[in-house]
Amino acid sequence: MLRFALRRLALLVPVLFGLSVLLFVWIRVLPGDPARALLGERATPAGIKQIRELYGFDKPLLEQYWAYLGQLVRLDFGNSIRDGRPVTETFFEQFPATVELALFAILFAVVLGIPLGYAAARRRGEAVDGVVITGSLLGVVVPVFFLAILLKLVFAIQLDWFPTSSRQDPRIDATHITNFYVLDGLLTREFDASWDALVHLVLPAVALGTIPLAIIVRITRASVSEVLNEDYVRTADAKGLHPPVVRRRHVLRNAMLPVLTTIGLQVGLLLSGAVLTETVFSFNGIGSYLFDAISQRDYPVLQGYILFIALIYSLVNLAVDLGYGLFDPRVRVS
Amino acid sequence: MTRPVGVRSEPLLEVEDLAVVFHGSRGDVEAVSEVSFSVRPGEHVALVGESGSGKSVTALAVMGLLPPRSTTVRGSIRYDGDELLDLDARSRRDLRGAEMAMIFQDPMTSLNPVVPIGVQIGEVLQRHKGLRKTEAREVSGDLLGRVGISDGKRRLKEYPHQLSGGMRQRVLIAIALACEPRLLIADEPTTALDVTIQAQILELLRELVSGTGTALVMITHDLGVVAGLCDEVHVMYSGRVVESAPRRSLFGEPRHPYTGGLLGSIPRLDSARGEPLTPIPGSPNDALPWTHSCAFAPRCGNRVDKCTVQTPALRGSEHASRPGDEQALRCFNPLDTREAS
Amino acid sequence: MSIAAPTEPSGAGQPTPVADVAGESLLRGAWRRLRRSPLAIAGAAIVLVFVVVALAAPLLAPYEPASTQWAGLVTPQSVPGPAPDHLLGLDSFGSDMLTQLIYGARQSLIVGVVSTVLGLSVGATLGLAAGGFGGKVDTIVMRLVDVLLSIPSLLLAVSVAAVIGQSQLSVMIAIGVAQVPVFARLLRGSMMLQSKSDYVLAADALGIRRRRIVMGHVLPNSMGPTIVQATLALATAIIEVAALSFLGLGDGDPAVAEWGRMLVAAQERFGNDPRLAVYPGVCIAITALGFTLFGEALREALDPRQRR
Numbered sequence: 001m002l003r004f005a006l007r008r009l010a011l012l013v014p015v016l017f018g019l020s021v022l023l024f025v026w027i028r029v030l031p032g033d034p035a036r037a038l039l040g041e042r043a044t045p046a047g048i049k050q051i052r053e054l055y056g057f058d059k060p061l062l063e064q065y066w067a068y069l070g071q072l073v074r075l076d077f078g079n080s081i082r083d084g085r086p087v088t089e090t091f092f093e094q095f096p097a098t099v100e101l102a103l104f105a106i107l108f109a110v111v112l113g114i115p116l117g118y119a120a121a122r123r124r125g126e127a128v129d130g131v132v133i134t135g136s137l138l139g140v141v142v143p144v145f146f147l148a149i150l151l152k153l154v155f156a157i158q159l160d161w162f163p164t165s166s167r168q169d170p171r172i173d174a175t176h177i178t179n180f181y182v183l184d185g186l187l188t189r190e191f192d193a194s195w196d197a198l199v200h201l202v203l204p205a206v207a208l209g210t211i212p213l214a215i216i217v218r219i220t221r222a223s224v225s226e227v228l229n230e231d232y233v234r235t236a237d238a239k240g241l242h243p244p245v246v247r248r249r250h251v252l253r254n255a256m257l258p259v260l261t262t263i264g265l266q267v268g269l270l271l272s273g274a275v276l277t278e279t280v281f282s283f284n285g286i287g288s289y290l291f292d293a294i295s296q297r298d299y300p301v302l303q304g305y306i307l308f309i310a311l312i313y314s315l316v317n318l319a320v321d322l323g324y325g326l327f328d329p330r331v332r333v334s
Numbered sequence: 335m336t337r338p339v340g341v342r343s344e345p346l347l348e349v350e351d352l353a354v355v356f357h358g359s360r361g362d363v364e365a366v367s368e369v370s371f372s373v374r375p376g377e378h379v380a381l382v383g384e385s386g387s388g389k390s391v392t393a394l395a396v397m398g399l400l401p402p403r404s405t406t407v408r409g410s411i412r413y414d415g416d417e418l419l420d421l422d423a424r425s426r427r428d429l430r431g432a433e434m435a436m437i438f439q440d441p442m443t444s445l446n447p448v449v450p451i452g453v454q455i456g457e458v459l460q461r462h463k464g465l466r467k468t469e470a471r472e473v474s475g476d477l478l479g480r481v482g483i484s485d486g487k488r489r490l491k492e493y494p495h496q497l498s499g500g501m502r503q504r505v506l507i508a509i510a511l512a513c514e515p516r517l518l519i520a521d522e523p524t525t526a527l528d529v530t531i532q533a534q535i536l537e538l539l540r541e542l543v544s545g546t547g548t549a550l551v552m553i554t555h556d557l558g559v560v561a562g563l564c565d566e567v568h569v570m571y572s573g574r575v576v577e578s579a580p581r582r583s584l585f586g587e588p589r590h591p592y593t594g595g596l597l598g599s600i601p602r603l604d605s606a607r608g609e610p611l612t613p614i615p616g617s618p619n620d621a622l623p624w625t626h627s628c629a630f631a632p633r634c635g636n637r638v639d640k641c642t643v644q645t646p647a648l649r650g651s652e653h654a655s656r657p658g659d660e661q662a663l664r665c666f667n668p669l670d671t672r673e674a675s
Numbered sequence: 676m677s678i679a680a681p682t683e684p685s686g687a688g689q690p691t692p693v694a695d696v697a698g699e700s701l702l703r704g705a706w707r708r709l710r711r712s713p714l715a716i717a718g719a720a721i722v723l724v725f726v727v728v729a730l731a732a733p734l735l736a737p738y739e740p741a742s743t744q745w746a747g748l749v750t751p752q753s754v755p756g757p758a759p760d761h762l763l764g765l766d767s768f769g770s771d772m773l774t775q776l777i778y779g780a781r782q783s784l785i786v787g788v789v790s791t792v793l794g795l796s797v798g799a800t801l802g803l804a805a806g807g808f809g810g811k812v813d814t815i816v817m818r819l820v821d822v823l824l825s826i827p828s829l830l831l832a833v834s835v836a837a838v839i840g841q842s843q844l845s846v847m848i849a850i851g852v853a854q855v856p857v858f859a860r861l862l863r864g865s866m867m868l869q870s871k872s873d874y875v876l877a878a879d880a881l882g883i884r885r886r887r888i889v890m891g892h893v894l895p896n897s898m899g900p901t902i903v904q905a906t907l908a909l910a911t912a913i914i915e916v917a918a919l920s921f922l923g924l925g926d927g928d929p930a931v932a933e934w935g936r937m938l939v940a941a942q943e944r945f946g947n948d949p950r951l952a953v954y955p956g957v958c959i960a961i962t963a964l965g966f967t968l969f970g971e972a973l974r975e976a977l978d979p980r981q982r983r
Contacts (some may be wrong), residue, residue: 011821018822026838142961146956148937153949192423231443237399238438239458239509239709240430249457250446257448268827275830277917278940285853294833295923306834310825329493 005322005334008273012314017078019310023303024068066068077304087304090289096179097167097276097285102270103202105209109266113213114259118252124225131137132217144273148207148280155203162203165282169196174246200283208277219262223255230254264317271309344415345372345428345511346549347434347517349395352402352409366573367624368648369409371566375516378543378550382596383570384520386618389641392570393519396551397436398426413517432462435510440503440526445494451505452490455512458477459521462513465657500531505539511542518543521553536563539547557596561585569593572621572629577646589668591636628666636667686764705899705976715897715972721965729784732777737762740932741779743769756950766951767940768929776958777931783962788914790847795905802859803893806866816863820856832915843926850915854908856969861904867899900975906970910963917959934959 071077072292077087118247121134156164167181170175174193176184182201185194227233228251276292278287286305293301337356354366366388373379381389395407396399398418410417413434418426438444446454456470465473478486481504494502503523510518520539524532540563542551543592552564559615562583567584569577569592577590588594595614616633623629624645631641648664685930709715728735734957737760746769748755756764763772806814823831832849869875875892919925920935941951 014818015821015825018818019825022822025833056736085371117383125924137967138960140711140962141910143917143956143963144916146624146959147954149938149952150956151946153945153952157946159503191811225882231438231440232446234399235438235444236446238397238430238436240427240432241461242427245457245461249453253448254446272827275833276921279569285690291922294837297837300835302834302837306830309827309830313827314825330447331496 008318008321012318015314016311019307020069020072020265023307024065026303028155038172042283066189072307077307080293080301081298082292082301090301091286091305091308093179093314094284094289097181097283098271098274098287100180101201101204101208101274101278101285102267104205105270106212106263106266108205108209109212109216113216114220114256114315117217118224118255120221121224121228129221136214136217136221140208140218142210143206144211145276145280147210148204148277151203151207152280163200167197167200167284168193171198202262204277204281204283206275207280208270211273212270215262215269216259217267219259223258227255229252231270251334252318254329257324259318260324260327264313264320267316268313271313341385343374345412346375346377347373347551347590348410348412349392349396350410350412352392352407352411354388354395355406355408357404357406362579365469365575366395369570369573369575370648371568371575371578373517373549373551375549376547377566378552378564379553380556380564381570382557383558384555384618386572387570389570390521391573393521393551393553396486397430397434397519398423399430399436401510404579408616428462431458431515433515434519435513436516436519436521437503437506437510437523441499442526444506445502447494448490448672450493451497454488455505455509458509458512473512474508475662477512478505479495480542481505481508482534482565484504499527499629500535503527503535507535507539507542510550511581514546515548517549519551519553522555524559525554525556533610539563556673557600564587569596572618572624574664575662576664580661581643582631583661586587587669589663590665591634591667591669592630595633595635623675636669638663638667678860686888703833705714705973708976709972712972712976714968715976718965718968718972720817721961722969725780725962725965726784726976727776732781736774738771738774738931740770740774743770743772744773745769756948760906764950766937766946767803767948770830770932772951772954775932775937776934776954779934779937779955779958780962782926782931782933783913783916783959784849786847786916787909788842790850790912790916793847794908795852795858795901797851798858799901801855802862803866805859806863813863816859819860823856828848829915829918830912832919832964833922833924836919841926843931846916846919846925849919849924850912853915854912857904857908858872858901860899861900861931865900866893869893869896874968900974901972903977906966906973910966910970913963914959917955951959 041088075088079086080090116132116136121127152164156162161167174181174185174190174197175188176186178184181197184195185191185197232254233246233250236246261295274285274287275290276287277283278285279291282288286309290301290305292298293305349372350370352366352369356363356365364520369388369392371379371381381392383389383532391400393456396411396418400407402423407419409419418429420430423452424520452471452474455474456465456467459465459470459473460467464628471597474490475487483501483504494505497505507523510526523539524535528537536559538567539550542548552559554560565581565583566577566580568575569584569590571592577584579589584593585597588597593609595612599611599613601611602659614633620628622631622642626645627643628641628646631637634641644666646664646666650662706912709719715810732740744756745761745765748765748769755761758764761771765774766772768774772866799821801816805813826834832846832853834848835852839848869892878892916925916933916934920933921939923939925933925936937955938952939946941955944951
């Protein structure tokens with residue numbers, strides 16, 4: 001098992017290496033002078049010279065790459081063109097916000113998705129099933145930014161049930177320890193701050209989590225349907241076991257395996273969806289910052305954030321692959 | 335064969351006029367009709383037929399494993415005098431595994447791949463005998479030993495994919511017999527196994543069942559299996575019983591042409607070299623409906639005009655060999671008997 | 676990344692023999708099943724409408740695209756709604772909404788199709804090479820695919836588009852690049868699976884040249900899953916085109932109507948005129964739905980293991 005883990009970790013190295021090369025090339029593929037492009041509108045001859053020295057654009061390519069690798073290892077991605085702040089610093093500052101959002105989104109997707117998918121599978125062909133299939137298909141194709149806009153319109157603007165933006169009501173003076181606002185409130189016993197943060201999370205989490213919800217429903221439904229027809233479920237019934245036992249130990253434990261596989265992919269959706277969702281709701285996380293960086297071609301931020309995101313995504317998928325062995329014993333013997 | 339048989343004991347299982355209808359998107363199909371047979375305590379009964387004969391469906395009906403929403407079961411199934419079809423789902427669940435157990439055809443897919451076999455055996459014990467986890471583990475280890483798996487205690491932690499087909503079937507037998515049911519239904523338990531293993535498993539079954547006095551219903555298409563194991567044989571065709579007889583009578587003087595065909599198609603050691611095999615012509619798909627004809631007529635060598643216009647009824651008869659033995663026949667023109675009864 | 680559940684356990688994506696056991700040609704059987712499925716018909720209908728609208732845009736649209744001649748009617752507080760000569764009203768720039776939507780369909784179709792074709796060609800070539808040659812080629816290709824897959828696909832498209840610059844071509848290339856991994860894996864898998872299959876071994880034993888085996892046998896049998904994947908990829912592409920516009924990376928030319936951009940413009944007007952956002956958004960969703968329905972129905976129809 002350990003060997004399996006190490007082998008998979010080892011596979012990660014060439015991927016990250018390839019990615020770093022790609023990003024290295026990427027910034028130098030920019031049309032025109034890279035230094036000028038990096039500075040954008042604020043390009044002055046002095047500034048260009050500075051950037052050139054900083055990035056070493058005038059040095060031989062191999063030297064540049066070596067310096068670049070050094071920077072990567074130190075997690076130094078330079079500073080944002082727009083506000084001059086170190087990229088790494090802003091990333092980790094905004095990281096908890098996006099993680100909190102993503103967590104609630106995936107929670108929403110899983111807590112609703114698995115029971116719905118199971119119910120649809122058990123009542124295959126009936127009205128419930130039809131509704132679930134249709135709903136999940138719609139959920140898959142609705143663009144996340146459109147959904148975010150709609151939710152904001154209906155529930156925040158017209159019905160005024162939820163706030164329209166940001167993570168917390170500025171009037172609440174909350175202390176932040178971890179920067180996970182909901183958690184912070186609990187830790188400092190400022191429960192109203194926690195609650196407020198939670199309320200601000202609802203709409204963005206629902207918007208972000210809808211596509212994962214739809215996918216989880218569909219996979220659960222397909223998987224449970226298939227498992228219900230398996231011989232070992234018949235054996236379990238023949239034993240006269242109580243239905244909850246059959247459901248838990250025999251049906252779900254097998255049916256959930258494909259769902260697990262997709263969790264890694266869901267994280268990818270969550271990360272890219274966050275860019276769009278956070279913007280609509282002016283939610284201060286990695287996503288909205290990246291959105292601004294994209295619109296304004298803030299290349300250092302783009303490069304750094306995308307590399308970080310790729311790293312996280314790869315690690316999550318690795319964890320899922322390894323974790324799979326926990327659930328499916330057939331995979332363990334490699 | 336030594337085993338206790340109640341001479342005039344009350345039947346443990348009595349199936350009377352059983353009918354099973356499947357409701358599909360293209361209409362209703364009557365998979366089983368007018369099926370009657372009984373099993374006394376300790377008796378070994380065989381249900382014989384080709385695929386599609388309805389033998390498995392009959393077994394599933396007895397166990398209560400047919401999907402309730404898409405099937406209708408009519409008739410009577412009495413276990414220990416109680417009418418099973420009147421019971422609610424919960425009561426039938428209480429009987430399954432405890433009083434009546436079933437083993438199925440394909441051991442490769444009949445075990446849960448992600449749960450250790452010890453748990454799969456133990457859960458029956460926990461459910462019906464109220465054993466705690468540790469007690470159940472003890473008993474499970476012993477059970478593995480009894481079905482011929484050595485080092486049972488250690489193997490409890492193993493997963494099905496670590497076992498061969500024969501071993502998995504042994505595990506399934508252990509599961510079935512764990513709570514000492516009085517009735518065991520075995521649906522083609524050896525068909526999916528290698529030939530060499532088949533004999534082992536059958537022998538194991540016979541040993542276990544005889545030792546505990548468990549009644550056995552063996553479902554098979556292989557008359558060879560029947561010959562070595564069962565006392566009473568019911569031959570089914572296209573959903574109905576066409577002949578019932580004690581083993582000796584059936585093999586010695588088969589009366590239904592289908593039975594005769596089955597017996598005649600078995601390759602024999604004492605046949606002459608180069609002698610062609612005699613299969614039954616046609617296939618089970620060439621069946622007529624029972625409603626106004628004999629389903630077997632298209633393939634029957636003894637066919638007469640009546641066979642394609644009238645339904646032959648099942649007629650019982652008392653064969654004097656042993657009181658209480660069932661003998662029945664559904665045929666207008668049975669095979670000639672060679673011995674006078 | 677296909678948003679339509681690529682890992683469903685139905686075994687989809689496996690290459691299927693051209694003639695199935697019962698003797699009915701796979702294609703004919705697939706056609707029969709497609710005809711019977713209401714979802715397939717709905718999907719096909721949507722796709723058809725979309726394609727027709729997109730292709731016949733100049734004929735169907737009531738006005739010229741992006742003509743802002745009614746800009747004067749637009750006030751900061753409101754945008755004129757549906758009226759006899761503007762069936763869906765105006766948009767925030769003063770153009771006719773219906774016209775913009777129709778031309779937006781055209782834009783989505785063009786960019787969607789081109790990017791998918793791009794992704795398919797590059798991906799399939801890589802995949803076939805990897806599966807066919809094996810060894811080092813396979814390793815290199817698969818590492819490349821892994822690198823591409825290590826970034827969520829929308830962000831990958833974003834990176835590419837951000838570098839190349841703001842143009843229609845950049846969007847097409849960007850989305851195409853994001854589609855490459857899926858096709859590469861698909862064709863590689865198909866190639867590897869079929870290399871081991873009996874009929875390929877038989878052809879090989881008969882002395883038929885490798886290349887002929889690939890062209891004559893492997894490719895036709897991979898058609899089915901590839902077409903299914905292309906349809907689903909098109910659905911994803913349509914959404915990603917809109918997303919890229921939303922992010923400001925699309926075609927900068929304001930004369931070109933694009934659904935995603937219409938959504939951006941609609942955001943500011945949201946409180947007063949929500950329909951400015953609803954119309955383009957619904958168009959995106961329904962079009963993507965149509966392709967997804969059709970692609971899924973196609974996948975089920977081509978699967979020989981039908982339980983019906």
